[in-house]
Amino acid sequence: MAKDYPAAYAVPPHAHPSGQIIYAVSGVMEIRTGTSLWLVPPQRALWMPAGISHAMHTRGSPVALRTAYVRLDRCPADAPAQPCAIQVSSLLRELILRAAKISPDYPEDSRDGRILSLILEEITWSPEQGLHLPTGRDKRLAATCEAILANPQDNRTLDDWASQHGATARTLSRLFTAELGVPFQVWRQQARVMAALPRLAAGEPVTTVALELGYDTPGAFSAMFKRLLGASPSRYFP
CATH class of the missing domain: 2.60.120.10 (Jelly Rolls)
Known part of the structure; x- marks a missing residue:
């Protein structure tokens, strides 16, 4: 088709x-x-x-x-x-x-x-885990994941998200590891790389995308991108 x-x-x-x-x-x-x-x-x-x-x-x-x-x-x-x-x-x-x-x-x-x-x-x-992002079954975990996916540059801490969705930070941290297989910080970095893919594919500059997604430097973003997808943004989208 x-x-x-x-x-x-x-x-x-x-x-x-x-x-x-x-x-x-x-x-x-x-x-x-x-x-x-x-x-x-x-x-x-x-x-x-x-x-x-x-x-x-x-x-x-x-x-x-x-x-x-x-x-x-x-x-x-x-x-x-x-x-x-x-x-x-x-x-x-x-x-x-x-x-x-x-x-x-x-x-x-x-x-x-x-x-x-x-x-x-x-x-x-x-x-290839860089292209796949689980979102969890627990309602508190799923709500946190969906909020981050909607606004991946949000830098709120795990404690902030836990308080917003009716859980303790320890509980939410355990849910990320148990249901999604990775800690909160790693999952959020994956979400940011996935949010970057459509923008990079459309031709937006790496620097613009990196800074708007909450990275301190384009280099930090490129390093995370390469770790997840095996190539730098410039090589992934030549």
């Missing part, structure tokens, strides 16, 4: 009977699945297993969406049961663009079927 969406466009929660490879030729998508949030820039795709409800939101610029559907009987044995980032090579990009034009009921022994087979052989599953 090939479809273009304007900036700030929302697709409500839905699910598919087939596996889905979600890819944006341009723009950055936000995908939400229950208690998790994913950002999908053009350098990556997202594997969405069949039956998982998800919503999509385009961020600061239009998105050119290209989707390939994978029938259940064609899903590889090692395909994750949960959404997972996919590294997009030059070959995989071209294959996805071609597959976006393929009907879901393609004949098995056909050129379309062989293209889908090659896509599945080319996929490298990527546990």
